[in-house]
Amino acid sequence: MARALGVEVKSATLRPRISGQIQRSDSSQSGYRIRVNRHEAPTRQRFTIAHEIAHFLLHRDYIGDGIEDSILYRSTLSDKREAEANRLAAELLMPKDSVIQALRVRGGRATPRIAVEIAQDFNVSEAAMSIRLGLG
Template sequence: MSNINMSKEHIENARMLIRQFHNILPVKVGSIASKLGVKVKISTLPTGISGEIKKEDNTYIIKVNRHDVKERQRFTIAHEIGHFILHKEMIGDGIVDDALYRSKLSDRLEAEANKFAAEILMPWDLIKSKIEEFRDLKNEELYEALSKEFEVSTTAIKIRLGKL
């Protein structure tokens, strides 16, 4: 089997594992990391740095900036899980993401990690279900209600819904 097929298999296996956590909101992103064998540490990071993933002693560790709000921390963890699953071979000495989720990696790879993070935290089937549940809410009220349910920012919800 080629490396590309193994990589696709690896990604699909990770997605299947993640789907196991899509039955309760908010999605337990820390538990997903743990199940993947990745440790999460809430840390003091330099201003403007939201998170990083590094390999230390054969263990991958995600560090999340303790000064960021909870919703931001959750997205950062999911984003770094995205790097772990999609770009593991590129982590090397570590990937450090700033507040706009930019790193030394290309914009394309950062966008892939962001999209994967959105899939982890805001799965479409749960979004559709919640939109139906909140059918009386419109626009900002709907985005606020969804952001509370999913414990993500309203900006993350709007991006996921294609409103930004």
């Protein structure tokens, strides 16, 4: 998706507790670059990239010289904008209709065990899927 938007994505060693950042870049088609912390789990990196794409789509006018997002999803933006980016990132990686279908296939009831299974299907963390299913 980032590639389709012309946003460059780079794996990088970021400061401790920083999961990712988006900033202006002269080298990408759109003029933006996402850097994701290479030391975090791949599922976490996927969510971070989706979160930064959400900032690009929703909050481009607020990015300025850059937005850094910590492990706790905090950034220099307001909590409202962070929540918006988290919601869109979840929808990008775990579309509601697809999650409902995956849940139906497994009996229709969300449990921690089912969350683990569906998380693997969507290549997201168990924590992200638990939140998406309303368990956490």
